[in-house]
Structures are given as structure tokens and as C-alpha cells.
Amino acid sequence: MSLESVAQAGPPPPDPTVAEIDPAAVRPGQAASEASDGRAAAKATGAMLASRLVIAALGWTGSVIIARILSPEAWGHYTFVFALLGLMAIFTDLGVGRAVMAQLIVDDPEEVARTSSAFIALRLLLGLGGYVIALAYVVILQYPGDVIRATALAGLVIVFATPGHALTVVYQSRHRLMLSAIAESLGQALQLAITIAAAIVAPYLLIFVLAPVVNEVLALSMKTVGIARRDGGLRPSRHVEFARWRSMLLDAAPLAIGFALTIALQKVDMLLLSVLDTFDAVGIYGIGYKFSDILDTFVLAAAGPIATLLVAAWPDEPGVFRQKCRTAGAALGTGGALAVAAFWPSAPQVIGLLYGDRFVVGAFAARLLVLGASLTALIVLGIYLLASAGHARSYPLVALGGLVLNVVLNLLLIPHLSYDGAAIATVATLGAVLVVLWVVIIRTVPIIGMLPLGTLSTLAVVCAAVCLGGTVLVRWVPWPVVSVMTALIVAAVALPLLRASARTPGRHTKVQVSKS
Known part of the structure; x- marks a missing residue:
């Protein structure tokens, strides 16, 4: 779907399943104006960069603790598992976030709500698929038991992270990334706290890989609560239009x-x-x-x-x-x-x-x-x-x-x-x-x-x-x-x-x- 077809398409029929939106709250041209606002983009970038700085510092601290406590082989297992999960972005992202951006910056809040709900549901399904593929990979190739167990637990990261990233894309369409930045920073802080506690009480591989899972659960919960309270067309529809998946995937x-x-x-x-x-x-x-x-x-x-x-x-x-x-x-x-x-x-x-x-x-x-x-x-x-x-x-x-x-x-x-x-x-x-x-x-x-x-x-x-x-x-x-x-x-x-x-x-x- 080209940008022109999105902009020229007529308004779709009303959808009673869309969260209540006050049309008066959405000014004509507001979405496009917000999307092209360089000052808002700079603020959003600043918020995300600050968040990434916090996340990097906390994550780095956690990796130092884990690398020093685990044996060389166990640290190798830990490193491999998260490298494998990173590779699962092949299946969990599919570039859909970038493809739907043009559909998220239109001025019809109902269209944005429909697109958002379909996009989030698709990303959730892709996350589940990535989890299954990662686990199947280590089982079929007969990796050590510790690697298989760590993958089974740590793989839940992508199950929770993929819909969380979809919510971030929705916020990004209006350069409203402050909540995402805060949620991800707090999640990383909780992950470090669990890592430190595990290092003191139970320094085992499976406990260490559990910490990132809790991180993603907290971040997803905060983003979900935040998006549900948003007005101006950012709230997803309560009904998922699965037919939209085809156009998203084709685009x-x-x-x-x-x-x-x-x-x-x-x-x-x-x-x-x-x-x-x-x-x-x-x-x-x-x-x-x-x-x-x-x-x-x-x-x-x-x-x-x-x-x-x-x-x-x-x-x-x-x-x-x-x-x-x-x-x-x-x-x-x-x-x-x-x-x-x-x-x-x-x-x-x-x-x-x-x-x-x-x-x-x-x-x-x-x-x-x-x-x-x-x-x-x-x-x-x-x-x-x-x-x-x-x-x-x-x-x-x-x-x-x-x-x-x-x-x-x-x-x-x-x-x-x-x-x-x-x-x-x-x-x-x-x-x-x-x-x-x-x-x-x-x-x-x-x-x-x-x-x-x-x-x-x-x-x-x-x-x-x-x-x-x-x-x-x-x-x-x-x-x-x-x-x-x-x-x-x-x-x-x-x-x-x-x-x-x-x-x-x-x-x-x-x-x-x-x-x-």
C-alpha cells in the first residue's frame, strides 16, 4: 500500500468495537502534523536515548555480575541462548512495524485503532512462533540440557517483548515515547535487582535467565495500561480484524x-x-x-x-x-x-x-x-x-x-x-x-x-x-x-x-x- 493510497482512501464505516473516541479531540491534519513535528521527534529521541542510557548501564552491570559468577561454560550457554533469541527477530519482527507506520499517521482515529489492534495481535502471534522455533532449534540439534532448559525459560522474553514493541510503534507514530522509555527503564531496573539477588542467594543459570523475562512482563504491562488510557486515536480497537494481516504482511x-x-x-x-x-x-x-x-x-x-x-x-x-x-x-x-x-x-x-x-x-x-x-x-x-x-x-x-x-x-x-x-x-x-x-x-x-x-x-x-x-x-x-x-x-x-x-x-x- 503506497502512502498516496493511504492518504486518499475514504473514511471507513464506523466500527462499534473501537474504543470510544471523541472526534472533536482529533483536529484535521493533527496526526500528520504530529508525525512530521521535528521538535516532537527531538523530544521523543531524547526520551528514548535517555532510557537507552539507563538500560545500557543497568544491563551492563548485570552482565558483569553474571560473567564473573558463572563458570566459563555456563557463561557461554547464557551468551548463546540470548544470541539465539536475538536471531528470532527474523520471525518476530518481519518489518511490519515500519510497513504500518504510514497507516498509523492518518487523521482517522478509528482507522488507527483498527490498524493498532491488528498489528499488536500479529506481533503477539509472531512472538509465539519465534519462541517455538528457538526451542525446536536447540532440541533438534541436541544442544546440552542446560541450554535447552535456559532457552525454554528465556524464550518467554520474545513472547512478551514482541507485542510490547508493537505498542512502542503505536506511541512512536505520534512521537509519544516517554511512557515507553519509562516502562523499559523500570523493567531493566527490576531485572538488575533480580540478578543481584540471584547472585547473592541462588547464582544459577536458570535464575539469571528468568530476570529478563520479568523485565519484559513489567514493561508490557505498563505500556498496555498507558495505551488503554490514551485519547486522540491511539487506543487500539477492542476487536481484531484478522483480514488486515494480509495487507500488513504483503506491504x-x-x-x-x-x-x-x-x-x-x-x-x-x-x-x-x-x-x-x-x-x-x-x-x-x-x-x-x-x-x-x-x-x-x-x-x-x-x-x-x-x-x-x-x-x-x-x-x-x-x-x-x-x-x-x-x-x-x-x-x-x-x-x-x-x-x-x-x-x-x-x-x-x-x-x-x-x-x-x-x-x-x-x-x-x-x-x-x-x-x-x-x-x-x-x-x-x-x-x-x-x-x-x-x-x-x-x-x-x-x-x-x-x-x-x-x-x-x-x-x-x-x-x-x-x-x-x-x-x-x-x-x-x-x-x-x-x-x-x-x-x-x-x-x-x-x-x-x-x-x-x-x-x-x-x-x-x-x-x-x-x-x-x-x-x-x-x-x-x-x-x-x-x-x-x-x-x-x-x-x-x-x-x-x-x-x-x-x-x-x-x-x-x-x-x-x-x-x-
Whole structure:
């Protein structure tokens, strides 16, 4: 369904099952105005970034406790189980959230209510399916009993998280993300409390994997209560129109395939490492992901409001669309460069301090995974850009090529270099996907200069230089000082570049979209 067909469709007949909505409370054009409100998007982004900062800090603390208490093999089991559950996003997301965004920013509150209820129900079903697939995987391949039991319990995370994420998408359609931010932060705080209590009283694998389940239950409960009290068209219908699932899945199909392949190419290294090496190696490699996941978390928090702005600007405002892309690209590039510059020189010291000396051997892999996360940020932007412009069908082939490349490289490198080989394969794959993806964007989206190449190239050169210098300097200067210095240098270079990217108008072509 195109954006034009959504906007031009006439109002549907009244639905008595929709929660009571006062039509006077919804002004004409209110939904589209809210969706395209840059100031509201900035506030929503700020709320989600603050929440992600809290979640990252609390989650990091919990992972440090668990890694230090569990045996190397048990920590490997823990790491593998959650890597497998992360891979289940292939089945639980399917890109539907991005596909229905255009249907959530229309001005008909009844249409929004119907779309919301169908979307939430679909995501719940997908979560149940992902749980069954994850459990079947470890049972059929005859993983150790501890892994099977941990998967059976921890897998409930995706059952509760998938409808919770659907509610977040509904809030995101109006940039009302404060409640989601609070709910997810409180859930993470409860998870840490349970983790600490388990470490003191019952330091067992199954108790530790129970904590994230409780986290998701609390977050989902708060979001559900909040959405039920919302007015202005955000409350879902009390009746689920299952017929809507077909159009949602059809609209999302190209993006779903591409997204599934992207998740697979990012997570397949952990599964291959568990088969080609030991669970101890999986645990060491997983430490690197603890750092890269922090950057991924911030990227995804910022990407939601960005996607809403892009959907609202396409196709009538190509200049605004271009400006939002350039600003987002410069901001994401800066965030990635700062993370790499701060972490690279001090990776062994940071890992040793937080997780213990036995994990320091994975410092090189951790460095590469953080670098890979910075590349992933620009890949995510490209995916959202294609989806917003209605060109999502261009991406699956890119992702498929990346997945094949990653599997081949992992099969070649892991037997010789273990987790370092897996990290090299992952970064090489992400770099290749990034280049090919943006070539595809340039050739398919009729707008010039959506990616600030000058800004990103400058940041890359400066980041590489400070990482090299910091790695040498850390031998004589305390590592916290070195990390702060390298980050400040990158920030000093990035600030004027960010301002320039935001204000440079450049040229753009007029977008023509079929009305059929």
C-alpha cells in the first residue's frame, strides 16, 4: 500500500468495537502534523536515548555480575541462548512495524485503532512462533540440557517483548515515547535487582535467565495500561480484524525479507562459533557484543523517530526528506566515531576491569565488533530510508549477498582464528553491505546527496588516526585519560561538520510517485 493510497482512501464505516473516541479531540491534519513535528521527534529521541542510557548501564552491570559468577561454560550457554533469541527477530519482527507506520499517521482515529489492534495481535502471534522455533532449534540439534532448559525459560522474553514493541510503534507514530522509555527503564531496573539477588542467594543459570523475562512482563504491562488510557486515536480497537494481516504482511514482505537476512548476517557468527569452536569461545566473543550492543541500542532508539519523520516527508517534501537523511547520517556517523575512538585504545583495560582477566583475550574481537556497530548505524539508516521511500524491495538481495559472504568468511576464518576470525568476518561483511546498500539507494531514490559523504569521510580519517595514536599512548598514559582525549578530539572535529551537514541545502530532484 503506497502512502498516496493511504492518504486518499475514504473514511471507513464506523466500527462499534473501537474504543470510544471523541472526534472533536482529533483536529484535521493533527496526526500528520504530529508525525512530521521535528521538535516532537527531538523530544521523543531524547526520551528514548535517555532510557537507552539507563538500560545500557543497568544491563551492563548485570552482565558483569553474571560473567564473573558463572563458570566459563555456563557463561557461554547464557551468551548463546540470548544470541539465539536475538536471531528470532527474523520471525518476530518481519518489518511490519515500519510497513504500518504510514497507516498509523492518518487523521482517522478509528482507522488507527483498527490498524493498532491488528498489528499488536500479529506481533503477539509472531512472538509465539519465534519462541517455538528457538526451542525446536536447540532440541533438534541436541544442544546440552542446560541450554535447552535456559532457552525454554528465556524464550518467554520474545513472547512478551514482541507485542510490547508493537505498542512502542503505536506511541512512536505520534512521537509519544516517554511512557515507553519509562516502562523499559523500570523493567531493566527490576531485572538488575533480580540478578543481584540471584547472585547473592541462588547464582544459577536458570535464575539469571528468568530476570529478563520479568523485565519484559513489567514493561508490557505498563505500556498496555498507558495505551488503554490514551485519547486522540491511539487506543487500539477492542476487536481484531484478522483480514488486515494480509495487507500488513504483503506491504512488509520486501522489508521483512531484507530485515530477516540482516539479522541473520549479524547473528550467524555466534551460531557458527558454537558449532566450530567451544562454548568458552562463545562466551569470550559475547563480551565484545556487550559493548557493540550498547551502540546498537542507541542507534535503534534514534532510528524510530527518524523513520517517522522520513515517512511524513515522503513524497511531497523531497528537500525535507534529504535534510533529515543528511542530518541523521552525520549524527549516526559521529556517534559511531566517538564510540570507536573511546573504546579502541582501552579495550583490554576496560574488559579486564569489568569482566575479569580471562576475557581480555577477546579485546581485538571486541574492538572490531564496536567498529561493526558503527557501520550498522548507517546500514539501519539506509534500510529506513528505502522503506520510507517505498523502495524496500531493493534491499533483500543486498542482505542475501551479505549473509552468504558472512557465512563463507566465518567458515574459513573461525577454524584458524576462532572468535577473532568471526569478528573479522562480521566487520568485512558489514562494510561490504554498507557500500552496496548506499549504491542501491543512490540508483533507486531520486534525491541527490542524502548521505553526507564529506562529513563521514573526515570522521573516519580522524577516528582512525586517534585510535592508532591512542593505542600507542595508552602504554604510558592512564587509559581513562586516553579514552577521554580521543573522544574529545573526534567531538571537536565533528561539531562543525554536524552544523554544516544540517544547513547545507544542496540540490535535489523532484520526486514523482505513481498515484495508482
